[in-house]
Amino acid sequence: MAFLSSRRKRARLAPELDDHxxxxLLKSLLATTRTGTIATTDLCVAQMSRLLDQEPGDxxxxxxxxxxxxxxLTDSHLPRSWAAREPRNASALLLNAWTQLARARSQGRPDDTADATDICxxxxxxxxxDPTPWVALLGVARLQRWEQSQVFGVWNEVLVRDRWNREAYLxxxxxxxxxxxxxRMQVLEFVDALRARMPANAPCAATELTAQVFQYQSVLDRGGFEALVARNHWSHAMAADALDRVVQTWAQPGFLRHAKALADLNVLAYAxxxxxxxxxxxxxxxxLGVTVTAWPWRAGGDPLEEFDQAQRRATAGM
Structure with a gap:
């Protein structure tokens, strides 16, 4: 096994996962923006446009x-510049809106998404x-705490276009x-309804397990005695069943084929x-090899350290 080698590669945070x-592109954007040349924006826009035009319909x-x-690109001018240059390019507009959302979410400032709705x-x-403008708008609606009827309206627009969109379900x-x-009851109803009709390897397959991790981490966050016995969460029927349903299949080569399969395997390893x-x-x-996602590992501290320690515990005694 590769991860048992004494020359094991170091784990790394890789937001692109296995999308080479x-x-x-991320490495090229970093290198290009460092040059500071007058053609930087043109080159970056061309690179992003080329990637986002690949695999239409996926x-x-x-x-x-x-x-x-x-x-x-939350701290970059590129998304706004691209949208200003090409106001009728859906990819440019969407990236601009989604970047506003990511920035506002990280800074806890929902008002910074004031024009994101119109852009979406x-x-x-x-x-x-294309479902992705509606996926972005769903994120804006969530950040701005829209009424449930409005949020479900946006949600339905996603489902009409992409039935099992992972980002939308999460x-x-x-x-x-x-x-x-x-x-809590709405979460249970949502997960139950999804599980009843979702293919086992759908892109949103990790929704149920993610809900269990959310609940487990909320117990940890309370601290005190509850945090000390938080592990008991996984002996409860719903949590144990959620693990049992996926543990024998997800890690099989080729079973999970969606873009964020490695992110879901991180959730499974953590749970x-x-x-x-x-x-x-x-x-x-x-x-997983060495591919780490910040969540859910960051709940315990530095995600790379938490992943590495968990990996070592899993292989101890072999």
Missing amino acids: DLGR WDRRTHRIGVLADY LRAAELAPE SMLGYLTPEESGS LMAADRRREARPVFEA
């Missing part, structure tokens, strides 16, 4: 790429078959939590280790 074209991949680019709607008008899951605009199911976590860590 996206990873190369909405799962498009959602992943735009979301990663938006997070990467313009992008949706220019590309009526966004709705977050919106329906008690910490935002819903309740298995939290449940002290180390033997079952080993093949998941093997499938």
Whole structure:
């Protein structure tokens, strides 16, 4: 097993996951913007446009790429500059709106998305078959705490275009939590309804397990005695069943094919280790290699350190 080697590579945060074209673009954007030449914006725009025009109709991949680019470019002028240059380019508008959302979310300033709604709607008008403007608008609605009827209206627009959009399901899951605009009962109903009709390897397959991790981490956040016995969460029927349903299949080569499959495997590895199911976590860590996502590992501290320690515990004694 590669991760048992004494020369094991160091774990790394890789927002692009296994999307090598996206990873190369992120590196190129960093190198290009450092040059400071007059043609920098033109070159960066051409590179982003070329990537986002690849694989038309693969909405799962498009959602992943735009979301990663938006997070990467929160402090950059590029999305706004591109949208200003090409006001009828749906990709340019969408990246601009999504970057506003990512920046406002990271800074806790929902008012910074004041014109994001209009931008999303313009992008949706220019590309009526594309679900990603509606996915971005769902994020804006969640940040601005829209009424549930409005949020579900946006949600339905996504589903009409992309039935199992991962980002949309996770966004709705977050919106329906008690910490935002819903309740524990609404979360349970949402997950139950999804599980009843979702293909086992759909892009949104991790929604149920993510809900369990949310609940587990909320117990940890309370501190005190509850945090000390938080591991008991994974012995409850719903949490244990959520793990049992996926632990034998997700790590199998080719079972999960969507763009964020490695992110979902990070969630599974985290949950298995939290449940002290180390033997079952080993093949998941093997499938992950060195690719780490900040969430859910950051709940315990530095995500790379938390991942590395969990990986070592999973393989101890082998």
